[in-house]
Amino acid sequence: MSTMNLSASAASTAVIVRDPWALVPSLGNLDAYISAVNRLPLLTHEEEVSFARRLRDSQDVEAAGRLVLSHLRLVVSVARQYLGYGLPHGDLIQEGNVGLMKAVKRFDPEQGVRLVSYAMHWIKAEIHEYVLKNWRVVKLATTKAQRKLFFNLRSMKRQLKGEAADGDTHRSSLTEAEIDTVARELNVKREEVIEMEARFAGGDVALEPGSDEDDESYTPIAYLADERQEPTRALEAAHRDELAGPGLLRALDALDARSRRIVEERWLKVNDDGSGGLTLHDLAAEYGVSAERIRQIEVAAMKKMRKALVEHA
Known part of the structure; x- marks a missing residue:
């Protein structure tokens, strides 16, 4: 290795030790980010255990950062598997990074498990949650089995149809036998497979017209009612x-x-500085009674007012 290369390597190592985050660009430049995290050095098992113990025992932020940085390439790899849902790759990576940080915070180095294995669950969990909240399927999968169906139906259909990995998995519907196969392997009802398949196959519908000039087109927004003008709500507001x-x-x-003055001072009066009226003790001193007596008068007055409001209604 030349002297120049040795100097560059030494300088890079120095930056990592001094400020490991300096080598990671923002997700705004996705290509640069992915290239940078793939160049970050991996930790040995001994280094990983050492950093994890420092984090656990003394809440060492630098140790946590080193653990996170060494696994950013794992997040990029996992996030790439969810590009088929049409969501931004950068957003998927960002959510996966949140899962990675949660994993680092909870990681126990004494369990004999590498962080990469432990973090995989947390990374996928955060990405799954993001996909479910932001994808175009309105009725979300709620049970564990339905979530499994949501995230596995595409790949299973591709296997059953023998299509290429980048092909259109919805060019043809599942046969009855294939529906039974999917339902059996994923432990869901065949009706759920049919419903999820229909949701995947459905196209997006624009909520508003495509252009202002298209006056004769009617999109779903034309049929949405303004709740403020709904008769029941209008009556309730009045x-x-x-x-x-x-x-x-x-x-x-x-x-x-x-009684009226006590209620007004305690509940209705607001001074210019935002403070309220007199306290129980202030009113007690004014009327020459105990604070408890003022409270009793207040309770009785509130009951009387509620009764008057009911009669008025």
């Missing part, structure tokens, strides 16, 4: 406004002067 205004004044009028 009734609520009535109770909060004239209704409240009538309820206050039903009280004697002392």
